[in-house]
């Protein structure tokens with residue numbers, strides 16, 4: 001089955017979570033207060049005041065009253081929050097409140113308008129809104145350290161060259177085919193990979209131990225067609241042990257897609273490495289505990305998170321990792337309370353149940 005983590009001990013087996021080669025638009029951090037059309041000549045109020053005005057207008061609607069309490073809690077967090085998705089929800093709700101279509105709707109219809117805006121505010125990938133990548137990046141060194149007569153690439157064995165990337169007490173091996181031939185022809189360079197890794201927060205970066213530049217695409221039988229627009233050209237997969245494989249593409253690969261995609265793979269690393277022990281401690285099988293948390297929280301971490309339980313874990317874990325210690329951490333916790341409670345346990349913040 002695609003998308004499942006490899007069985008324990010199956011080191012080197014791909015966890016088959018193909019990522020898109022087309023990551024889509026980057027979420028903006030535009031200030032929320034801009035989009036209120038009804039303000040007319042009035043001076044713009046400070047953002048926090050504007051946010052509470054939108055919130056209090058909303059809670060008086062029958063649509064808000066018709067929402068399940070989980071969504072009410074999440075909506076209140078979003079309407080007082082500062083993350084890009086919250087800003088988008090604030091703008092959308094402000095526009096709804098002044099739209100005749102919404103004002104004249106029944107409570108039930110108002111509730112579905114609100115839910116639809118919450119869906120639309122989801123980023124495609126959580127990394128795009130996290131602002132967790134440092135544009136300059138940590139200083140690093142890169143040198144070729146070995147020539148391997150055979151290396152097991154995704155579809156065959158071939159000779160390979162190993163480059164060691166060293167940065168901030170960590171080293172990551174980047175493995176490339178010796179002949180340097182990729183088919184389809186476009187693949188990232190070792191230098192691009194090094195620069196992208198250097199942009200990752202150490203918390204995410206330390207989960208990656210090896211990066212392989214595959215000479216061939218992900219084999220067809222490992223693709224996931226459940227989200228067609230995201231499955232066309234598999235970009236990266238993650239395997240147990242911290243190995244990330246990057247696949248060649250038919251068109252040019254933008255170097256700035258690399259760091260967000262690597263950060264997403266780090267989220268998989270958390271899921272794969274921490275989940276086994278975590279679930280053993282809970283004496284529960286499989287991903288049930290996470291699925292229960294997903295069902296309770298409802299709201300997904302990103303559009304990509306909708307693809308499977310594993311993607312949901314990866315996206316949520318990444319948000320957790322990259323915002324811990326910031327003001328946004330509590331805002332995300334309010335959006336995903338049950339998932340964050342599980343991550344607290346997985347990360348050893350509190351003992352297992």
Ligand SMILES: [Zn+2]
Pocket residue numbers: 017018019264268311314
């Ligand atoms: Zn993934």
